[in-house]
Amino acid sequence: MKLLPDGPLYKALVIAALAVALGTGGYFVYTGVIRDDPSCATGVERRGPRQECTGITDGAYSFAKTLAPVFGRIKAENDAVAGKNPATIALMIPMTSDNAAEQREFVEQVQGAYLAQYRANHRANGKQPPIRLLLANPGRNYAYWRPVADALAKAAASEKENLRAVAGINISLKETAETVRYLTRDKGIPVVAGPMTADDIKNGADNAYPGLARIAPSNTDQAKALGSYGADIKPAETMVVEDIREGDNYLTTLRETFEKLATGAPNAPETFRSPQDFTEEGNLANDFHQMVPDICSSNAKTVYFAGRPVQLRQFLVELGNRNCDKHYTVITGSHASTLTVDEKFADQWTALTNGAGITVRYAALAHPDAWGEGSTEATGGSKAALRELASLLHDAQPASGPSIGPASLSDGRVMITYDSVTTAVAGIRNDTVGAVKMPGLTDVRDSWLRLHGTNRVDGASGWICLDQYGNPHNKAVPIVHLDPATKTAAFDRIAWPAGHAPDGNCSISSGS
Structure with missing residues (x-):
């Protein structure tokens, strides 16, 4: 369905036209037709009893007031790469909540995605292709994932859109599993999950989610x-x-x-x-x-x-x-x-x-002190990667001028989503070599198989070494406790699922 244009001028013209054509009945036609217009903006529709605005935007439309600052920065970045044959990554997470704490988490995840996009376009020595970022809101608890996933599939099939990966995927629910299965198995779209930790939404020998990569340690x-x-x-x-x-x-x-x-x-x-x-x-x-x-x-x-x-x-x-x-x-x-x-x-x-x-x-999924300057860990993470993210965050919150809004690395949400999008960028660019200007979906999906050893992703949350199924191998796990003195999560130490840190090459043994 083609969405109606939006904006007060358009609606005023419609009212005027209807009033001329139908006389006093025009007002009632407006209330019955225009007020029930399901569109919130281009690509975004009202759905469900809450009339949630769900769908996909390039940042032109903000799903919530708290998201407006970072959406504005994403829109500007997308406009800057327009016409330069960018590859598109979609951040797919719920983006509105009545719970203030949950809404702040959503904002931090979008901020992390933007910082990864900015780094890819401005701090990567001109590597190609440029990165365009879409924001896909499937509604609360992924209730409207299917129409949003269908729109993403159209973007993946379009040479103009060139969607090459979906990142984010932040809550481990039945609907999340259905979303990932549909995107990867049915539509062939690579997915890089962020804060998702459930053990049963991952690949094994069954390859239930072909093209899924996970970067967070499972439960x-x-x-x-x-x-x-x-x-x-x-x-x-x-x-x-x-x-x-x-x-x-x-x-x-x-x-x-x-x-x-x-x-x-x-x-x-x-x-x-x-x-x-x-x-x-x-x-x-x-x-x-x-x-x-x-x-x-x-x-x-x-x-x-x-x-x-x-x-x-x-x-x-x-x-x-x-x-x-x-x-x-x-x-x-x-x-x-x-x-x-x-x-x-x-x-x-x-x-x-x-x-x-x-x-x-x-x-925790991530903590800034795990790889801070005081870290004594020899392997498994990168101080340089954390420093770069901290620098990006500092630059994105200037004393004057447009800011992405209040943000902190302390609860790990910015870090883990930044790493999710950064991993997607690595998969796309690793296949952009020689005469290849835009890798195919299968190329990107298969690139997960090479993100280990010296080709690992040096994430801000720790090394991301993917095994043969796209799961993180022996990912660093920061153990933290809630500190009443600072009202933050205080870092205790890093622990490892394997009981020890990975070797210097992040090697994965055949029995892993």
């Missing part, structure tokens, strides 16, 4: 890293608190990994069921309030929490109000990084203290 890899960090944790002193809501791959694999770590625990897992929209609170504070006495009466010192950030916040509030005089360590997944930007958690940091307080520890 299992995170658990292995946490296990090596906390080797002294006794299963008999642990308890699992888990969300049993169906259809959430992140929860499913987190439950499985934590239950394995707690094998031998005397108490069965405490369970709860979050709302289908996991950004909503529901009545779970009541559930957690009832759980706390049982936790206090147990021998548990470590609680493995398999849940999303809103529910983690609710749980910590109730655990902070407990009557027993015990210290607890709560270990959870990488999505806990949301708490550092959750305004509703602002008054709860005081519970995270020593003595009879609470320590919240998790495996």
Whole structure:
């Protein structure tokens, strides 16, 4: 369907024309036809009961006010490469939320994508092709992924658009799996997932998602890293608190990994069921309030929490109000990084203290101190790559002039999305050699097979060495804890899924 033009001038002309043609009835035609116009902008339509504006833009249309600054910079960058035969990468993530913390995460991910685009076009010694960035919003929890994916498939088939990869893919849900399967298997479009960590949305011998590359350590890899960090944790002193809501791959694999770590625990897992929209609170504070006495009466010192950030916040509030005089360590997944930007958690940091307080520890996807100047790690990451990203972020937030808006590397969201788009750029440009000016989709997909060893991507989050299935091999896992003094995630140390750092070539053994 061809979208109607948008803008107040167009609509005013339509009203005038209808009024002339139909007299006083023109107003009613306008309200019945124009007001119900599904278009928000070119390539973007209203969908669903919330009338969400979902679809694809080059930055000309902003899905949310908070996104406007960075969208403006992306639009300017896209305009600058127009007519220069650019390759297109689409960042596909939900981009609007009523939850302020989640909305900030979306903004940071778009900022990371822009910084990768800018680096590719301005700090890569003129390497070709230039990079154009599209912004694809599939709606909350990927509810409208199919029409957006179909539009991406058209862009991939168009010689004018030259879409060569989709990056981002940030939440591990059933809809996410369907999106990735459709893009890779049905449409042949390479995908580089960013913060996605579920174990069951990845390739193995089955090649269920041909063309999928992942750069973040899976939940299992995170658990292995946490296990090596906390080797002294006794299963008999642990308890699992888990969300049993169906259809959430992140929860499913987190439950499985934590239950394995707690094998031998005397108490069965405490369970709860979050709302289908996991950004909503529901009545779970009541559930957690009832759980706390049982936790206090147990021998548990470590609680493995398999849940999303809103529910983690609710749980910590109730655990902070407990009557027993015990210290607890709560270990959870990488999505806990949301708490550092959750305004509703602002008054709860005081519970995270020593003595009879609470320590919240998790495996982060990225942390600036992991490869900062004080890092002593010899392999597995790059100080230079982190310095470059920090420099890009500094330049993108000038004291005067257009800025991408407030951003920080501290929670890792900017870093991991920057690495996702940077990996996509590497795959595209590695195949742009000789007479080849624009690689095909199959060429880009197959390039993932070569991103290891000396051809690895030196990501800001650590080396990205992809195995034969496109999964990150022994990716660095920063172990962090929530620090009430700074109200940020404080870096503890790096842990490795393999129990040790990779060698200097990031070699992958045949048995890996």
